[in-house]
Amino acid sequence: MDDIDRALVLRLQQDAGQSYAALGTAVGLSAGATHERVRKLRERGVIRRTTIDVDPAAVGSGVLAYVMVDSNAWMGESADDFAAIPEIQEAHIIAGSASVLVKVRTASTEQLQDVLRRLYAIDGVSGTHATVVLDSFFERPLPL
């Protein structure tokens, strides 16, 4: 993981569709060497996969909310219960008064309410506190 690797990751985050030749020129390598570097970055798990960045509003997920989930039991084994709710994009165990923090995207506030209902149905969940996002400043890739 040297400077060249970091430069490659950075550039691939910005555009994973460019050719290895272009990528190589940008970092000062041949296409072949670039290909080999990227292959190893995948192998090591630094690069998990190549994907697309989708506009949430365009696919019916215009409402974004974060929900603090309170519980009266250990939630460490409940990952599957949260994963079973497709509108949940992220779920994390947190330190603090609440136990779990989830990121939810829905088409409407009515659907958000329905997600809250399904959250309450999870074993151990004793309460929720939803924070609706009014406007997103930005969502961007990791720093390097």
Place this chain on the structure above:
Amino acid sequence: MDDIDRALVLRLQQDAGQSYAALGTAVGLSAGATHERVRKLRERGVIRRTTIDVDPAAVGSGVLAYVMVDSNAWMGESADDFAAIPEIQEAHIIAGSASVLVKVRTASTEQLQDVLRRLYAIDGVSGTHATVVLDSFFERPLPL
């Protein structure tokens, strides 16, 4: 935006590196037609870009935290101030007692503290409340 488009977006989220031929076979189209569909999805902004999914821990961002930012002024024009802090991955205006919610990734809790310091330096910021993530259940693509 019909069922085929949705299927394409779904599959591209899972693997943006596959060939148009494979993608086409999966949805019942030729490579050429698939290419054209995807081109239009980009054109319409449904697909914003193709990128890579990077392991945060592998690039020195093993600590994840969400920070509620309180303010004593309208924060609607402060996007650039937040964007100037590279460790901030997301920033949103929210409804509720706090004004802004930011997602922060750092290499250590010391660096997290430093980010909080820089947040306080932003004009109008009157307080912060950080929630450290102990363990992430999952972070996944949008539902369709």
Place this chain on the structure above:
DNA sequence: CCATCGAACCGAACAGAATTCGGCAAATCT
């Protein structure tokens, strides 16, 4: 100190994919 080994690179060759295009059929508009 020098021989050996391995890692990383280059440049070229080959295989495979992206991209373009003519022709056709179905849907849409007039």
Place this chain on the structure above:
DNA sequence: AGATTTGCCGAATTCTGTTCGGTTCGATGG
């Protein structure tokens, strides 16, 4: 109904991914 647009197929063309032999360079150890 006629005209127009849209979306598709399949093949041709061009560009890219991927592989490979040969070379350099630094580390290893005899």
